[in-house]
Amino acid sequence: VVKHLSSGGLSALYLCQLDGNKLVVLKEAVAPQQSPENIKEKARELFEREAKLLMKLDHPGVVKVLDYFCEDERNYLMLEYINGID
Numbered sequence: 091v092v093k094h095l096s097s098g099g100l101s102a103l104y105l106c107q108l109d110g111n112k113l114v115v116l117k118e119a120v121a122p123q124q125s126p127e128n129i130k131e132k133a134r135e136l137f138e139r140e141a142k143l144l145m146k147l148d149h150p151g152v153v154k155v156l157d158y159f160c161e162d163e164r165n166y167l168m169l170e171y172i173n174g175i176d
Contacts, residue, residue, distance in 0.1 A: 092104075092107050100122070103115055105171065106168075119167075141158035141165075154170040
């Protein structure tokens with residue numbers, strides 16, 4: 091992780107460096123800890139479905155989703171980094 095970019099609601103964005111040089115953005119999403127386990131599981135299922143769909147998108151006006159993973163009850167999307175103004 092190079093630096094924290096933004097956060098709000100249930101997610102945060104981080105600028106990360108891959109393999110020593112490539113910059114990517116990592117979006118971290120987490121369900122509230124007090125949520126019942128079945129709700130957390132459904133959130134993971136929906137996250138995976140959305141991530142797989144987003145990875146199929148290929149348009150010059152849409153940031154590419156490079157990968158996704160879950161770790162310690164947190165869901166992560168790895169996005170291409172585009173330098174510039176949002």
